[in-house]
Amino acid sequence: MNASRNPLAIGLIAAGALIAMAFPLLLKNYGIYLMTYWLVFVVATMGLNLTVGYAGQKSLGHAAFFGIGAYTVAIMMKAVLSWWLGLPAAALLCFVVGLILGFPALRVQTIYLAFATLGFNTAVWLVMRNEEWLTGGTFGINGIPRPDFLGWALTGNLAYYYFVLACTVVMGLLLLGLLRSPWGKAFTALRDNPIRAESLGIHIRNYTLLSFAIGATYAGVAGALFASLVDFIEPAPFAVGASIMMYLMVVVGGPGYFLGPLVGAAVGAVMPQIIPDIAPVLSNWYLPIFGAVVVLMMVWLPDGLLSLPDRIRAKRDSRKASEERMKAGRPAAGQGNAGGQA
């Protein structure tokens, strides 16, 4: 991430921007829809990556926030309110609920926290399914319109794609700014060693709560974009299974890697949709294969696909360091007098 002035990084960013802008022009309607779908999940998993990857809080309730965002926008638009009111409402509601969900994380960690968040997800899902007066129950809410942007109707798939792309870039830059500020280091410190972090004056309670709240806000924004993309929502995409899938997307992409969600969402959200088209034989086998790949990754590449370059670099660095130690002739540390006391 310290490659901002690296010409290679600038080249890659330019190439990425070009592809993101031009590639959909070559696609048919369904392809554009899938690209948009991918970006929606990129935004959602960016938030989860903050909570899980950077701050180390094991959350299995992310799809609930995704759903809260989607339902907030859907319900408000049904009440003939503007999408542009629904979006901040979705974000704010998710921030507040995320903050509240952060409290269990102050008491329990790891697998216990995962179960607590999973319970939360189930509760939210039950509200979506059972409170028919509000959510339409299993019939869901249909006919969710797409927003206008400064007078342009975003009804076409291509127009909506560019809108979601712009939202993704804005959300990405905001997250990048946050991670590059001292907050990024504080989150990482919280993940690596909360006890040490606290002894250095890092307010672990506040950072834990905010890692949940900000992560949830990203899911809320993604949910708002999702509702208008698919135009019909029902409880299924926001169930516990979806949370586990989002967690896997973070893990596969690389937890704590800023670009991890781009890879994770492609593998976890888009591939299952396109495989039946490009390789019909595989369609029934997608989940077992995906599962097996994840198992193998956990063994050989536990930090995700994007950790590969880092791994290679780390190997090179440690070889160089040990060469330097050899040259120095002794463990290279401390002051000159290495004799100890008699």
Place this chain on the structure above:
Amino acid sequence: MSAPLLKVTDLKKAYGAIQAVGGVSFEVQPGEIFGVIGPNGSGKTTLFNSMLGQISPDSGKIELNGQDVSRLGPLELNRRGVGRTFQTLQVFGKMTVRDNLIVAAQEHRGSMFSRMFEQDDSGLGAKADALINRFRIRHVAHLKAGTLSYGQQKLVDIAMAFMSEPDLVLLDEPCAGVNPSLVGGISTLLKDLNRTPTGSKKSSFVVIEHNMDFVMDLCHRIMVMVEGKVMAIGTPAEIRGNKQVLDAYLGA
């Protein structure tokens, strides 16, 4: 003598029927290096954990710069100028050495809100570099701390405690697990940091350590604890000459 930096009065802590610390009193002067020694189970760690806010004592008082801090947690104590190192390695393995040092002091500047807009190194880069040079870890400063050798990580760990210019640094067995050839290096480094601090303030140290040569060489005064009580407090020479201490602990 000036007002003490740290004043512990009649501190007590029991675990069930076991009186781990049974009425310990001592003072640490500004700029002093104060050693705590004693056999296993003598209450050193319980005393340390009380001073660090990890546990709260049953009774007694801990004062820092004249203020009662007996009931404060680790976060508040750190904000009031208490730095520490741990017995086991506690660096942030996935951050670079330089970032480990920066994160060790960044929360002492501004508010959480203002830090959202602060630059990457919180303006602490020069200070981190100064400590990196003093600790002679320049050649590994850009590496992830988790990839360093044990001795190097130990140095990073100690350097982190000094980043926020604390009034008091509690060092929990700084030599534990360290290669004997590095022990002298750590001693020289700590003496040097005590004489000429990196920042404007002088720090006092409280050191728990089993390596007797190290303690005798480093500390200005030493407290000997046995079974939760203070057996003796004095200069290294006095402690060496104390018959009671020799019999109970140092062995002859």
